[in-house]
Amino acid sequence: MLTERSGPSDRSRRLTFPEAADLYANADFYELGRRAHEVRMRKHPEPVVTYVVDRNINYSNVCVCGCRFCAFFRPPDHPEAYVLSRQELGAKIEETLRLGGTQILLQGGHHPLLPLSFYEEMLAFIKERYPIHIHAFSPPEIVHFARLEGMGIPEVLGRLRAAGLDSIPGGGAEILVDSVRRKVSPGKCTAGEWLNVMEEAHAQGLRTTATMMFGHEEGPVHRLEHLFALRELQDRTGGFTAFIPWAFQPTNTAISRFPETAVSYLRLLAVSRLVLDNFDNVQASWVTMGPKIAQLALQFGANDFGSTMIEENVVAAAGVHFRMPVDEIRRVIRACGFQPRQRTMDYGRVTG
């Protein structure tokens, strides 16, 4: 099931932690971009930038985690709390398919009452009706389900997989350092638990992505620790398809600070491309950075434009509303000298 894995590095030697820290702190903007772009072009010599047509469906906004960086969640008794009905879910998927979509990203909060069978039935409902890839339940949700049911992670994953789960999104990674997590998301799973879910998922043959949400209360060293933790796990499993860093958006959240700037984003993106030598793909985040900076990200290590996001609720709740129809994504990719190409979750080509 796993496709060909990226070798650790085509360079003779990989970056050490001190080397990465030095580059991140001191390297010239152009030098950093150039080196990241070279790695990206070595891994993907064809002048192609990929994207996926999908929709973020949030089955519920009910969450008992209370992460300080989140503008999306509602407590269970809140008037705006919701759980999507089957009918609403079906309508959203039908629209996605009509628009040429190949997958849905299905995520929610940590709902305190819904049993694992709810999620199994939701997956089965979708799989019985629609030919669509289900990329669902970030590791914190999986950990939450396991706790609620008093079950092990392998069993939860096994049951969801049997019900139709195709792959796992890399959300909820935030910063994979517990001292940071204790400050910004004390109710959410630990860094070790996040990594453990991914390791188990990979062992069961599920591909996953990995994300990083930066620019809240972490420091540069924590970002690097995050990258090295991912690299180490990827060495063992090879199960990550892509890395997606995105910048924290502070509006409507309990963390008050200026949003991360474009230059800091590009520097982090480039360092990610250089450290994660065993990841095939790095995504640009137009949803948080806008199309113009996403274009430049294609020169700073990114080879993928992410998703068309027919629907997106979480970043929008934090006051950022970039919108890009497929045609616009294709146009801005071409303007950078690349051919746009629609892909699937595991970076296969979409034909037809």
Add this chain to the structure above:
Amino acid sequence: MLDSEIYRKLGLADIREKVADGGRLSLEDGQRLFDCPDILAVGSLAHHVRTRLHGNAAFYVLNQHINYSNVCVNGCRFCAFGRKKGDPLAFQMSVEEVLDKVRSRLGEPITEIHIVGGCHPDLPFSYYEEMLAGVRALRPSARIKAFTAVEIAHFARLGGLSVREVLVRLRAAGLDMLPGGGAEIFSPRVRQLLCPTKISGPEWLELSRQAHGLGIQTNATMLFGHLETTRERLEHLVAVRELQDETRGFICFIPLPFQTANTGISDIEPTTGIDELKTLAVSRLMLDNFPHVKAYWIMLTVKLAQVALHFGADDFDGTVMEERIGHMAGAQSEQALTRSRLERIIVEAGFEPVERNCFFEPVSRNP
């Protein structure tokens, strides 16, 4: 600058050498830069020049924009701001209303007041003189940068005055310098299509020449990303460069990406970030005699303007309140930036923020 090997592979080794030696680029050189697919290679050359001129400094200004009227006789197709007289959305401020705008922000340490408007068909010349005198009296320490060459030519025609007389009288009333607007693209072909009633490219340049002759400094702009070719952009750059050789009266060059929404040509595709950065970089490289190049965040968005500081720009413009011209055309940027936010953006880009006045003289403030 990036490694010379990169430029050799791109066929730009000679241009890299010229830039390193401080030589002048030809129009053909500029065309090769526009045609180069490697945005980092082009940007890095511009960054080299910008660093040679200004080191690590990135400038900004605490300013106030006032658009006194949107009534305009020109009807340029690229404009979403101008209205005909009598249009329900037309407005014109009285002198007192302009002064109220200034009064409302007297508590802020503003050093530049930027005043522009449409070419109004019947406001008397005394209106503009009174406006300047009033602003000057309210804010004697601030510099007044007002009226594009297009407005100045319009005042002259309407009042039966010479351009020289208009400029001399406005200066006596309080004018410090002219902004660079109305240059658009000098190409007669494009002007005929987009703004046939506006003054021509040669007229715009001649007016700037006269201002410089009187010791009034000005800026220069270029509106790009509509119907013009990259060659026409380069011809525009060469034209302002030649005038600058002659007068040395330009302070800052400002490339403005066309904002399509609500204009007469909203069906054309908007500029992308890569084109905007390349145009900025090529402008910096061609305009070897211009001290400054501005990343005007109103049109670029704050995020791209920050990155533009690495692509040849050395100025971030200002805090700007109530900008209307770009925003009427769908500019997605914020309406205002605070000083602390501006400084942080500059610092995070790796530069040292320097507050300036409209002449780019550093402003020193006692803490």
